[in-house]
Amino acid sequence: MLKLYGFAQSGNTFKVAFLLRALGIPWQPVPMTFADFAAGSTREAAWREGVNEMGEVPVLEDDRGRRFSQSGVILTMLAEQHGRFGGKDADERWEILRWLFFDNHKFTSYFATYRFMKAFGPSAPDPAVMAFLKSRIDSAHAIVDKHLATRPFLLGEQPTIADISLSGYVFYPVEESGIDIAGTYPNLGAWIGRLRRLKGWGDPYDVMPGERIAPKY
């Protein structure tokens, strides 16, 4: 059975779990708590050598023991293997890739960093850093909101791994980030609603192992 390394607060892990569930593929989580992660478990030399040199989750391990990291790669691989959510032709696959890069650089990464610092960071976040991140988040959200004004999903009528990738952090409680995406951006809000209704969707805290933690700052 496929094994997924990650923890409940990790939206990057949730992306992979969401697709596995949407595809109906059996998988099991490799137990890891946020406390393990915060203590640096994924950055230890043994973990880098044995699991992922990049010191990150998610990591997906197949039944031959091969390990894959980078959620965009894992989503692409699973979509290709199962012939779903990966686009119908080369043009769509390149369009998906375009959104995966945008997501990894801007849509997910700034938001995930902001939320981590606000909710779970080791010390109170620096307001100047948060202001910078917030401006980048606002820009990314506005771009996707505009794109979704004329289509239900990023590529059009059907959901793809581009939607699943960008949705990694949008289902977590608003109080963790303090950013009400659905309340601020109507098209993003409607898209989040459509994704919630997809077969396989679940709340990240139900889908992945680990305790909920009250936001700190």
Ligand SMILES: N[C@@H](CCC(=O)N[C@@H](CS)C(=O)NCC(=O)O)C(=O)O
């Ligand atoms: N681009 C990567 C990002 C993965 C990532 O940043 N994962 C976080 C947890 S959600 C992590 O492991 N961070 C550890 C670190 O940055 O050192 C992906 O999409 O898989």
